[in-house]
Amino acid sequence: FPTRRSSDLLDLSSLEDGNLDVAAVATDAAGNQQTDSRTIEKETDALILTIDNPLEGDNYINAVEQTDVTVRGSGSEGLTVFVILTDESSNNVTSSAVVAGGVWSFDVDVSSLVDGEITIAATETDSFGNIATESHIVILDTVVLSTTIDTPVAGDDIISRGEQMALQVTGTGEPDSTIALVFDDGTSIVSTTALVNAAGDWDVTSDISSLTDGGVIITATETDVAGNTGAPVSHSVTIDFNALIISIDNPIA
Secondary structure, three states: OOOOOOOOOOOOOOOOOEEEEEEEEEEOOOOOEEEEEEEEEEOOOOOOEOOOOOOOOOOEEOOOOOOOEEEEEEEOOOOEEEEEEEOOOOOEEEEEEEOEOOEEEEEEOOOOOOOEEEEEEEEEEOOOOOEEEEEEEEEEOOOOOOOEEOOOHHHOOEEEOOOOOOEEEEEEOOOOOEEEEEEEOOOOEEEEEEEOOOOOEEEEEEOOOOOOOEEEEEEEEEEOOOOOEOOOEEEEEEEEOOOOOOOOOOOOO
16 A cells, blocks of 8 residues: 555544544555554543632732732642733733642732732643633732821811810822821820722711810821721821800999
8 A cells, every 4th residue: 555644634522531442444446455543532621720719818919918929729630830910011920830639829929010900810731732721810009099188177277175076087098998097195095997988088077075185196097908008197286175264244333
């Protein structure tokens, strides 16, 4: 028989995974035949690949966490999971891990990436060429926007007896952040919290009647949703709770 290569495409989807016997028979014009056979393995079972959600507990990576971010998930035993983390400016860092006990995990430094959405793309390939992919988005947030306290407080930075039980303090911050507000007269403190709204404003009403007359420092400290805490911002006011004394002599004349 002269040697000539031949190929054909076959649909094997109806056959089960495992060993398959492949037999070929060639017959020439004179009726001569030649046969050959091979055993191949079919493996089409879907690979297992997931990325844990949430990562870092809340899908936010803050300034403290950015140098040691744990990325983990599940996969097919013994395979290597390759992962690329990409920011919105197309900067990326890569890493990989071998699946052991059905899970994979690694720690990675993402401090070189830009704040914003980070896309985590994972790929897993077995020896048969089957490929599994998975992706997940987290937020890199390493900076707290500046916090302000609106001034003057109470219109004149002087807290009177009539204002002490319902003192309103307002300011601005990063939307959804929490503002920890402290009033300190040097001996005692009153503390409360406020939530920054979507427009970036916060507003809190406090009873500071337990404080004493004189100077009071109001301090606002902001913590954003990623867990970053900004530098405290302070403003001084004066408490004057002493009532004015007024009388009319009696009798008159």
